[in-house]
Amino acid sequence: xxxxIEARLAWLEKELEMLTACVRDLRAELARTKGTAADxxxxxxxxxxxxxxxxxxxxxxxxxxxxxxxxxxxxRRGEECLVCTxxxxx
Ligand SMILES: [Zn+2]
Numbered sequence: 676x677x678x679x680i681e682a683r684l685a686w687l688e689k690e691l692e693m694l695t696a697c698v699r700d701l702r703a704e705l706a707r708t709k710g711t712a713a714d715x716x717x718x719x720x721x722x723x724x725x726x727x728x729x730x731x732x733x734x735x736x737x738x739x740x741x742x743x744x745x746x747x748x749x750x751r752r753g754e755e756c757l758v759c760t761x762x763x764x765x
Contacts, residue, residue, distance in 0.1 A: 689745055693758060698765050733763055 677764055697704050732742045743758035751759070 686745065690758070693744060693761075697761055697765070728765075729765075736763060 715722065735748075736742050736751075739753070740749050740763055741747055741751055741756055741759055743756060746756070
C-alpha cells in the first residue's frame, strides 16, 4: 500500500516537472512575442536546432511510440497521450 502511494507520488512528481517545463516554455514563447527583433533572431537560431530534434520526436510519435519522459519509446497501442501531444505542440 505504502509502496503504491510512493510510486504514484514519484509519477506525479515527474508529471509536475513536465508540466512546469511546459508552462516555462509557454511563458518564454509569450515573452518572445513581446521581444525585440534581435531577441527574435536569437530564438530563431535556437528553434532551428530544436526543430531537428522535434522532427525526430514527431516521427517517433507518428510511428506509434511515446515521446513523453514517463513512457519514452514504449508503444502507445493506438492511444493518444496527453503529455506526448503537449510536447509536440511546443
Ligand atoms: Zn506519452
